[in-house]
Amino acid sequence: MPLVIFDLDGTLLQTTGVDDACFIEAMDAALGIRGFETDWSRYAHATDTGLTHEIVRRHHGRAALEQEVRAVHDAFIALLSRQAAERPDRFARVPGVEPMLARVRAMRGAGWGFGLATGAWRASALTKLRAAGLALDDFAGAYADDDPSRRRIILTAAARAMNLEPPAADGPAESAVLDAARRRWGGVVYVGDGVWDAQTSRGLGIGFVGVRTRGDFDRLRSAGATALVRGYEDLPALLSLIDSQAERPTWA
Helix, strand or coil, rough: CCCEECCCCCCCCEEEHHHHHHHHHHHHHEEEEECCCCCCHHCCCCHHHHHHHHHHHHHHCCCHHHHHHHHHHHHHHHHHHHHHHHHHEEEEECCCCHHHHHHHHHHHHHHCEEEEEEECCCCHHHHHHHHHHHCCCCCCECCCCCCCCCCHHHHHHHHHHHCCCCCCCCCHHHHHHHHHHHHHHEEEEEEEEEEEHHHHHHHHHCCCEECCCCCCCHHHHHCCEEEEECCCCCCCHHHHHHHHHHHCCCCC
């Protein structure tokens, strides 16, 4: 009976391409910054807030100002919204995601819990979900607005799934959230597609299921992930994998 927390881009929606393109354009439009590293695994935090802060620091040699982060945020949302109106085909759902979500929702009766923990800003996530026609209003959500760190975003989603306040940063309250989740559900599993998803799950000591629809698992394997699937077609196998990762997270 796990608490299952999903990533968004690349995991539930095929929006990584449009998301990256709009973010890169937003940095230029809002701050005139271009030509920066776009391999997000090379940043401390692969989240909208974390990337913005680090790109400004690398470019200007100082901390990002609050108004600069807001300017990037607003430009990014405007660009995403325009793309959603003009190119809805760029906001597709991962194949099989709707029946998968219907099946896992049905598992609530068996005591499963659910959450969404994404490195996207909340307005960005909602824009993409609306464009894809996917509703996750019943999932406890946490976003890059909550914290630059994916670790903290996952912990915040877990806390909200239990109607608790997010834990204080880098303190014993972080462990208390996971302990409470394990007592309630038996285990916590993050479902994601990025190497940062695997690294964060491993650092937290929670289960991880990697979803790569093209079967390109090398980077996830290099991060120690062992529970890997190409998609959501084989639902009994997926649910069994999630259950096993909740009971005993496995890492190479």
